[in-house]
Amino acid sequence: MRVDVNTFLGAYPWRRVPGTTPGHLVQAMDRVGITEAWVSHLPGLWWKDPTEGNDWLYETAVAHARLKPVPTVHPGLPHWEEVLAEAATRGAPAVRCDPQFLGLVPTGHEMRVLAATCGSAGVPLLMSVRLEDLRQRHPLDTAPDLPAAAVRGLIRADADVRLIVTHADRGFIEEVHFGCTPAEAERLWWDISWIWGPPEDHLATLLATIGPARFLFGTGQPLRIPEHAVAKLDLLDLPADARAAIEAGNARRLVAG
């Protein structure tokens, strides 16, 4: 059992990326043994109204049972609460909002209200730190990385909010985790897609200092090849229960609430 909480469907606006259709994603999942993928609509992340990609996402998830929709919510648009309610009704494992791509202030009022409302609704809120290395982005792709302070601010915004942060590196994770109370840190989950393995051994270090319960299997595919997330786990001497927790158990428990 392997649940990938960090996947996308649809074209990337900044370069040609192969494998962006549902069929290609399922093929890639089979290639590396991924059972289930949480998917977002990639082009919609930059749309004025990103929720226009959600219907297609729901239809796709109906047609492909292994794909679970993670629809986007834009708290700056009217009726966003209805988008969140629909996600809960449709059983989405999480909703996402990437403030840096939507022109929202990461710790602004809209994001704080969204976090609090997600907490009340019992729906985890997912956001990425980045999708690509700053050094390789398109010249017009000037969105900054999500700041660690924003995650600390959002987790403190509401006692019930649960955040999933993807594409974070070791420094980011440590800054947030050890900048939170234990109770706050227990409402944070990190995908492993951007954490380095050996010889820097960032993932091994984090698993030793923070523990495996806070980590989720994530790849960032198709923008990144999914083999990376599997390889870094294969390079660890990880007890079977800890690996199973990262690969699926933590995600299952997160969804179960």
Place this chain on the structure above:
Amino acid sequence: MLIDVHAHFFPDRSPRSDWREYNASRLAAGDRMGVTVHVASVLGTFGRTSPTYFPSMADVSYGNDWLRGFQRDHPARVRGYVAVNPNYTDHAVAEITRGVKAGMIGLKLAASRRADDRLLDPVCVAARAHHLPVLHHIWQHRRRDWPQQEASDAVELCALALRHPDVSFILAHIGGGGDWLHSLAAVRDVPNVFVDLSGSGVDGGMLEACVDAVGVGRLLWGADMTLCTGWAKLRYLERLLPSGDVEEIRWKNAARLFPPGAFPAD
């Protein structure tokens, strides 16, 4: 057989207090992945007493000496590039001669000078004389200057390669940050530039683009600072290409590029 053409080990005089653990981790992870030989460079003191990419003469010599000692400790698994700073031309050429005599098998140019600078010509002449490939640090499509390095991009490396058609150049870490599409377009028609697949980047489509640009014959497997990404790319290639092509990338291309006898199976 698997040859990592872009490896680093940290010496005792580096700023890293965990240098032993780092080196041990690299060797252990390499064993688990099946790395036969790590072809490594040591960039002076990695910033402790002179900048990593602008090492002093003393640090250059120290780094190369330390690496030779490390190779003696791990004779089956470690080979060395001679690292030089071309701003010190006479020292650089002498260091190459000294390194070759001690069994080093390649030349590493970090970023002490732009790749197309004429100061690189004497060290390339020395590389040719000793049949050494030249691994050059590259920032894929450098659009501006960055602190701490005179980073070069593929266009600049190709200018150097065209001036030295009998020398083989390795464009470092195509996945190491920057616009790899730009680099691949630049090197496509320059036959003596090889592409090293290392770097932390594991972008979807990058490996296909590498094969399209230069073919399997000019691709070299490497990891640089992240063995996990190197292993991931290797696993992906094993699904993308026929096994014979993967063997070329895993080690055969490298075995042809480096001096005869450089590797155990040669």
